[in-house]
Amino acid sequence: MSQFTTLGIVETILGKLPWTLLLSAIAFVGGAVVAGLLTTVAILGGRIANASVSIVISTVQSTPLLMLMFLCFFGLPLFQMEISPLLAASCALIAFTAAYLTEAWRAALRAVHVGQWEAALSSGMRHDQVLLAIILPQAVRIAIPPTVGFLVQVVKATALASIVGFMEITRVGTVLNNITFRPFFVFAIIGALYMALNLPISLAARRLERRFNFNR
Amino acid sequence: MTPEATILMLQDAPAIEFRKVCKWFGNFQALADVDLKIGKGERVVICGPSGSGKSTMVRCVNQLEQHQNGDILLNGVTVAGNAAHVRNIRRRVGMVFQQFNLYPHMTALQNCVIAQRLVARRRRPEAEDLARTYLERVKIADKADRYPHQLSGGQQQRVAIARALCMQSEVILFDEPTSALDPEMIREVLDVMVGLAQDGLTMICVTHEMGFARQVADAVVFMDQGRIVEIAAPSDFFKEQKTQRAKDFLAQILN
Numbered sequence: 001m002s003q004f005t006t007l008g009i010v011e012t013i014l015g016k017l018p019w020t021l022l023l024s025a026i027a028f029v030g031g032a033v034v035a036g037l038l039t040t041v042a043i044l045g046g047r048i049a050n051a052s053v054s055i056v057i058s059t060v061q062s063t064p065l066l067m068l069m070f071l072c073f074f075g076l077p078l079f080q081m082e083i084s085p086l087l088a089a090s091c092a093l094i095a096f097t098a099a100y101l102t103e104a105w106r107a108a109l110r111a112v113h114v115g116q117w118e119a120a121l122s123s124g125m126r127h128d129q130v131l132l133a134i135i136l137p138q139a140v141r142i143a144i145p146p147t148v149g150f151l152v153q154v155v156k157a158t159a160l161a162s163i164v165g166f167m168e169i170t171r172v173g174t175v176l177n178n179i180t181f182r183p184f185f186v187f188a189i190i191g192a193l194y195m196a197l198n199l200p201i202s203l204a205a206r207r208l209e210r211r212f213n214f215n216r
Numbered sequence: 217m218t219p220e221a222t223i224l225m226l227q228d229a230p231a232i233e234f235r236k237v238c239k240w241f242g243n244f245q246a247l248a249d250v251d252l253k254i255g256k257g258e259r260v261v262i263c264g265p266s267g268s269g270k271s272t273m274v275r276c277v278n279q280l281e282q283h284q285n286g287d288i289l290l291n292g293v294t295v296a297g298n299a300a301h302v303r304n305i306r307r308r309v310g311m312v313f314q315q316f317n318l319y320p321h322m323t324a325l326q327n328c329v330i331a332q333r334l335v336a337r338r339r340r341p342e343a344e345d346l347a348r349t350y351l352e353r354v355k356i357a358d359k360a361d362r363y364p365h366q367l368s369g370g371q372q373q374r375v376a377i378a379r380a381l382c383m384q385s386e387v388i389l390f391d392e393p394t395s396a397l398d399p400e401m402i403r404e405v406l407d408v409m410v411g412l413a414q415d416g417l418t419m420i421c422v423t424h425e426m427g428f429a430r431q432v433a434d435a436v437v438f439m440d441q442g443r444i445v446e447i448a449a450p451s452d453f454f455k456e457q458k459t460q461r462a463k464d465f466l467a468q469i470l471n
Contacts, residue, residue: 124307
């Protein structure tokens with residue numbers, strides 16, 4: 001068994017950082033795409049579609065992310081699907097992200113004052129014209145801060161992928177700890193890495209919030 | 217009937233006619249047998265205590281609310297119908313709201329342009345020229361590139377009036393246009409509205425501004441509990457009210 005120097009530990013952890021970033025990106029982009037579809041269905045699809053979306057969202061949100069990971073990793077193979085840790089973790093995180101973002105985006109669309117609908121409709125615009133030209137631009141401004149803020153949650157949530165054996169920074173930390181018995185050092189570095197990733201995002205979210213708060 | 221006769225009949229039709237209009241919100245009757253004719257170029261002021269159905273009545277004209285009984289006619293044509301018909305009606309009826317409802321992500325000019333582009337299908341240069349003309353008319357052309365939050369309440373409401381004028385509607389509905397304004401801004405909005413009235417615009421105006429009613433209205437309609445209680449010329453209405461309810465109401469808002 002190889003001996004790890006302090007520098008070696010740091011290098012090994014940094015070597016897995018791309019996987020944390022990749023998984024975060026897959027989860028966020030994939031989740032945003034799914035959320036976009038679900039929001040569209042919920043808004044345009046009528047009452048039944050809206051209710052169905054609500055049920056899906058609350059099911060996902062009331063399940064611990066860890067269970068979603070297990071379900072994807074152990075559950076999907078039952079349907080004869082070959083599944084890698086990356087794929088399982090991606091599926092679970094996409095579901096997790098999509099549920100939150102759908103809720104946030106749908107709420108943002110509803111948060112646009114009803115007077116905006118009335119003013120636009122009373123000028124003779126079609127429903128879809130009102131939605132695209134009047135409501136959506138305002139909803140996007142409302143939704144940007146919580147959306148960017150949620151990116152922090154997604155980055156942190158990728159740590160749970162370690163449980164299904166996906167080798168990102170938390171997983172490599174567990175392994176390094178087992179070899180070196182230096183938990184404080186190993187996990188302090190990993191904690192610092194998460195912080196380094198998330199602090200700028202949090203700051204950006206706060207700035208965006210101030211910037212887009214244009215209604216009074 | 218020949219087409220000419222139809223057109224003649226339509227020309228003679230009132231701009232707006234309410235025929236036994238009824239409207240319920242659940243069990244609450246908001247409008248009860250409302251009958252009213254408003255001729256072309258007439259200005260009608262609707263007043264009454266809150267909850268008396270004034271706003272509902274006006275909002276039924278462009279079908280922001282749907283009445284359940286009776287009929288509302290715009291130039292002899294019923295306003296109710298499928299989505300396309302209602303859009304066509306709305307295109308011909310402008311509306312100004314208590315809360316202005318300007319689009320906050322657009323400048324004053326863009327507020328005036330958007331419906332011209334999407335609904336009237338005007339080209340951008342033409343739409344912008346017209347928008348500037350009407351912003352000039354409400355004396356706010358110098359603020360064309362400002363966003364609503366950069367404008368005072370009175371300025372916002374004048375932009376909202378310009379936005380309605382841009383559609384060159386046959387009628388404009390005003391739903392308590394000065395109620396959300398600070399006292400010092402009410403005057404500038406009323407001045408604009410008086411100007412429009414003198415230019416012959418057909419106006420239905422829900423307002424408690426009795427000075428405005430006295431100055432420009434052809435008729436004052438007093439409503440209570442969903443019914444039209446009195447209709448009179450302003451000079452008659454302010455001299456003597458036929459009903460106790462109207463007397464009480466006027467006594468309340470005039471002191």
